[in-house]
Amino acid sequence: MPMSKRQMHLGVFVLGTGNHSAGWRWEAAYATSCSFAVMQSIASIAERGKFDLLFISDSVVMDPGDHPSFVNRFEPMTLLAALSVVTRHIGLGATVSTSFSEPFHVARSFASLDHISGGRAAWNVVTSTHNAAALNFSKERLNEHDLRYEIATEFVDVVRGLWDTWDYGAIVADKPTGTFLDRSKVRPLNHKGRFFSVKGPLNIERCPQGHPLIIQAGGSPPGQELSARSADLVFSVVNGDAVSAKAAYDGLKQRVVKHGRAPEHVAILPGVMPIIGESDQQAKDELARLQSWLTSTNALALVSQRLGHDISAYPLDGPVPDFPAKTERGQAFSKTLLEMARREKMTLRDLYNITAAARGHWVIHGTPKRIADILEEWFTGELARSVSAPDLKSA
Numbered sequence: 001m002p003m004s005k006r007q008m009h010l011g012v013f014v015l016g017t018g019n020h021s022a023g024w025r026w027e028a029a030y031a032t033s034c035s036f037a038v039m040q041s042i043a044s045i046a047e048r049g050k051f052d053l054l055f056i057s058d059s060v061v062m063d064p065g066d067h068p069s070f071v072n073r074f075e076p077m078t079l080l081a082a083l084s085v086v087t088r089h090i091g092l093g094a095t096v097s098t099s100f101s102e103p104f105h106v107a108r109s110f111a112s113l114d115h116i117s118g119g120r121a122a123w124n125v126v127t128s129t130h131n132a133a134a135l136n137f138s139k140e141r142l143n144e145h146d147l148r149y150e151i152a153t154e155f156v157d158v159v160r161g162l163w164d165t166w167d168y169g170a171i172v173a174d175k176p177t178g179t180f181l182d183r184s185k186v187r188p189l190n191h192k193g194r195f196f197s198v199k200g201p202l203n204i205e206r207c208p209q210g211h212p213l214i215i216q217a218g219g220s221p222p223g224q225e226l227s228a229r230s231a232d233l234v235f236s237v238v239n240g241d242a243v244s245a246k247a248a249y250d251g252l253k254q255r256v257v258k259h260g261r262a263p264e265h266v267a268i269l270p271g272v273m274p275i276i277g278e279s280d281q282q283a284k285d286e287l288a289r290l291q292s293w294l295t296s297t298n299a300l301a302l303v304s305q306r307l308g309h310d311i312s313a314y315p316l317d318g319p320v321p322d323f324p325a326k327t328e329r330g331q332a333f334s335k336t337l338l339e340m341a342r343r344e345k346m347t348l349r350d351l352y353n354i355t356a357a358a359r360g361h362w363v364i365h366g367t368p369k370r371i372a373d374i375l376e377e378w379f380t381g382e383l384a385r386s387v388s389a390p391d392l393k394s395a
Contacts, residue, residue: 008379011053011093011269012046014039015069019273021302021356022293024068033069036082043083047090053122053233053269054087055215056080058095061133065301077109084117093122093215093233099148100128100137103158103198110212111163111204119208122233123159124215125226127152149222154193156214156230161189163211165201219335228255228266236270242381244339245270270378271361274371283365287357294356303352307334316349 016033017024024031030038043054056076064071076094084092092113096106106123114121127148128134131141142148170185189200216227217235227234236248253263275290277283304310309323320341341351357363364374 006379008375009052009267009269010050011055011091012042012051013055013057013271014042015057015067016042016073017068019358020290021067022290022295025293026290031068033073036079039074039079039083040086043087043090047087051090053091053093054080054083055093055122055124056095057124058097059130059133060097060100060128060136061130063130063132063301066305067302077113080121081113081116084113084120088118089120091120091122091213092117093124093213095124095126097126097128097133098152098155099142100133101155103155103196104162104200104202106155107159107162107202108204110159111202111207114207114209114212115204121207121209122213122215124217124235125152125156125230126217145220146222149218149220149226151195153226153229154195156226158189158191158193158196158198160211160230161191162198162200162202163207165189166204166206168206171205224252224255228252228261229259231266234266234268236268242378245378246381271358272375273358273361273363275363275365276368276371277365278367280366280370283367287363287365291353291357294353300348300352303337303348303355306337306355311348314348316352317347320346320348320351 013019016030016035016038018026018029023029032038046054056074056079058073058076059070062071077096080092080094094113096109098106110121110123127145128142134140134142143151165187167185170182172179172182174180186201189198191198191200213232214230215233215235216223216231218224218226219236234252236245249268252266252268256263256266275283275287277286300312304312307323309321311321314321320338323338337351337355340346340354344350346354354363364371366374
């Protein structure tokens with residue numbers, strides 16, 4: 001029987017202080033996200049480990065009660081440009097919001113990163129979820145959820161259109177004739193839409209990879225439509241439930257086909273938090289140690305953010321309240337966490353332990369073999385094509 005040519009793709013979600021919100025308290029852990037040496041070390045390890053993607057998330061708001069890595073962080077495009085010169089192969093992905101940017105700026109910055117890195121740039125398209133972010137951009141609040149995605153859809157179209165305003169080979173640089181540019185290979189965009197009017201062309205030549213990769217993570221229906229229409233990679237939220245993961249994966253593929261695209265052209269990357277030990281018990285003990293360092297104040301704040309509901313007044317050892325899953329702040333995370341809490345009859349303390357560990361992503365612990373077997377089972381069962389793993393404690 002011929003061996004399958006399918007390969008699992010691995011990504012690393014980089015937070016300088018570690019993905020676990022108490023990871024920075026580990027003896028050997030870094031306690032800052034604003035150290036280039038730390039980021040360079042993580043990137044080098046990921047590249048040696050044959051990871052395909054190094055991903056930097058972003059936000060344009062600072063909440064003192066948030067995850068330590070979100071309180072103090074680099075601007076991702078600047079960081080990735082620097083990391084591109086100390087890496088050779090790993091993909092470089094960054095979050096940039098369509099709610100506080102202009103398509104021309106985004107198209108130009110990712111085209112620049114693609115050239116600097118030799119064709120390794122990827123854009124994670126988000127619409128922002130925190131109303132406080134609007135206050136940093138002369139606005140009182142975000143646009144409503146569905147409108148943000150309507151704007152994002154046109155935004156992505158404009159960015160891609162700008163990337164296409166140059167053909168390959170437009171720069172001739174013929175010294176004998178004095179011809180620098182083949183003008184027939186550069187054209188204006190002349191986009192006039194509902195939200196944007198952009199003439200173009202871009203003032204940087206065509207990207208090495210044509211278009212930088214598009215990443216999307218929206219779990220709401222409008223977010224899923226944007227993913228199916230435009231994304232090359234889709235970040236997903238799973239909690240170890242194979243049935244719901246399979247349904248989500250199949251649903252995405254159906255949407256992709258509806259938009260006239262081949263399902264195999266879109267990779268889905270579920271987030272996984274692996275806790276590794278020499279034995280299953282040691283890994284379990286490592287997780288328990290991390291959980292013991294949590295403070296209830298920060299953990300409750302994280303859960304409140306993920307659910308979109310303030311839970312600080314509820315008893316920690318009582319059941320998770322029957323909140324509606326729909327929220328402006330991260331519908332996929334809210335839905336996944338509440339489904340898991342109801343299925344496993346969790347208390348709020350259980351839920352904040354899970355959320356503080358991986359912010360809603362799947363936490364698995366055990367020996368390297370056990371973890372590899374679990375991921376392989378999901379991959380061969382077509383529950384995922386890729387895995388995005390966090391740096392646990394940046395040690």
